[in-house]
Amino acid sequence: MTTPPTIRLFNTMTMQKELLQPSVPGCVGVYVCGPTVYSYIHIGNARTFTSFDVVVRYLRYRGLQVRYVRNFTDVDDKIIKAAQETGEAPVALAARYVELFREDAKALHMLEPDVAPKVSDHLPEIIGIIQKLVDKGFAYASQGDVYFSVSADKDYAKLSKRHLEDLCVGERVQPGDQKREPLDFALWKAAKPGEPAWDSPWGPGRPGWHIECSAMSAKYLGETFDIHGGALDLIFPHHENEIAQSESANGVEFAKYWMHCGFLDLEGAKMSKSLGNVVRLRDALQRVDAEALRFFFLSTHYRHPLSFSDKALADAEARMEYFYETLRKVDERLAGKDFGDGPVHGDPHRFLAEFECAMDDDFNSAGGLGALSGLFGLMNELTDKPPVKDKALVGRTLRALREDVRKVSGVLGLFEDDSSAWLLRRRERAVRERGIDVAEVERLLGERTAARAAKDFAAADRVRTTLKEKGVEIMDTPAGTSWKVAAAQG
Ligand SMILES: [Zn+2]
Incomplete structure (x- = not known):
């Protein structure tokens, strides 16, 4: 029998590095909050998903059997808004971006998760857990909406270590709100005209954002599972709300280990859609090789901030x-x-x-x-x-x-x-960027080969110098002469 691997991971819940001890020895359940599919993913999202891609690959490398679940949020306010702008049905727009995400993830050499569940396929499970929360007194219906009652959950905000009193400061229930307390959050939203809606015990509507991860992780990994991951900005309120929902509904610990990936900024500036400085993964991959982008992500520890330039x-x-x-x-x-x-x-x-x-x-x-x-x-x-x-x-x-x-x-x-294929692609990209005339390079290389054959080494050196001035570097190896585009100056 081989000894189990000794992997330690930083658990955001305890703020300590802990030995990974899966609930079922040898098997690890991993749930990562996936994309909301209303546009292309940006490089910050790509960093998060690449980090967990490597986590899963490494766990498998160490002989652990991993079940990797990463969801698609395909029912959401942002999707409805984007669909209004394009004139598409929200479901169709979301389905389109699911496929585009898959293409992008593949281009960045990410493994497909074992399960990639969508909200729209899991309404029975979502309604089931909301009903459980209502039955247990953790949630209440209000005019077609259903809210989670934060004051009913004694250890709410234990992941972010916030205090309820601090969270409440400045928060008021606004006129027209259906909720009782300002921190209460929606599990179910009553249907509005033109929005996708499903039948439920509280009338037609759609799920709030947080409940889907509680429902889908339980379905595919069980009520308690090992590793829950996501980007740092999901800790509050998303992960906090997932914990509140799952632990209140099921009465058992939700996830044993919480892993959060650090932010990626653009040369020191926070990337945000409102600032208009978002770099889409798809655009980045036009400019840089996919493995080079992965290398860039992985050259900094996943929990640390990373600056993109x-x-x-x-x-x-x-x-x-x-x-x-x-x-x-x-x-x-x-x-x-x-x-x-x-x-x-x-x-x-x-x-x-x-x-x-x-x-x-x-x-x-x-x-x-x-x-x-x-x-x-x-x-x-x-x-x-x-x-x-x-x-x-x-x-x-x-x-x-x-x-x-x-x-x-x-x-x-x-x-x-x-x-060889990689190096050739890299050369072609550099040739395009630097405007190098390949036919001329080949002609000069031919001259140099002839000069060397005639033992006219001075002429051969002159060709080397000419090529160098054009940004081309020659490599003589036992297998023959090859060339590459020299590193750009400055
Ligand atoms: Zn989630």
Whole structure:
């Protein structure tokens, strides 16, 4: 029997790092609040979902059986408003953005969750839990609406550690409100003309935002499950309200561990739709490689704030280029060769051990990438200036390192591409951006090859200089000459 992995994670509920001990040993239920599908997702959303994508991948890598649920909010005020603007039916608009989200998530190498439930498919479950709350005295109906009574829940706001008195300051029940207390929130909203509506014991209407996650997580993961995740701004009121609903209805703990992903800002400014400075994931992926964007997200710990800028993206892509150039070199070295069994140089697997150690510590992907730097550094040393002469020994060591890169690749969703294909795409993008004439580059490279064949090295060097002035860098390798677009100056 293998020992269970020792993964520690920061639990927002206790504000401490805790050992992950799933309710059912070996099996982990994960629920992440998904997108409200009324427009394209922005890069801040993409960071959150990428973080949990890696959490799920790592739990599986560690041998845990994971059930990953991420919902779609397809019934919501924002959707109704957006549909009024486009003239579509709200359901049709939401369905369209569900598909666009799936495309975006796939483009960013995200795994599909095991279950991706939609609100519109779960009205019976939602009405069921609201009825339970009404029956138990935690909720009340009022003119076709149903509200959760916050004062009936003795430990309301335990996740955000707020005090009810503070939350109430300045809050009043407005004239026309159907609720009794200012903090009470809607579980069910009576139908208004032109809005999607379903029948219920309280008349036709639709669910409030928070209740869907209580209903759908219970259906797919049980009344108590292991990890609940989302962005930091969901703690209050969304997650607080989920806890209030679920624990009041079911009388048991809702989620054992709460994980929250930090904010992403635009060069120091908070991204917001009202400021008009929102970067859509789809637009970002026109400008930068998907794996480079993932690398950028993962190079900072998921709980920390992250600043998005053109420079940060360019740096991430340059780093990915270094990784892929290294892999291409190593793959060329290993291709078609069998170095047999035998000793390796040093301890090549130490980097994977370091990587696991970092990831075991609250999914510290930044630390994990640090371990990878060491691994790629050693790969370059072994291919460029090996410290030992025994070629088979070097080959076996490179093979071991390459194998560990494949393992890490499955966790991070990086290095999943063929290295030559990736490098060519990167070059094509750079060529377009810098306006480089590829035909001319090829012609000059031909001249240089001819000059070298004629042993006219001065002429060959002149061509190299000419190309450099055009932003083109030549690499001579045992496999032949290739070229890339040099890093932009300044
Ligand atoms: Zn939720």
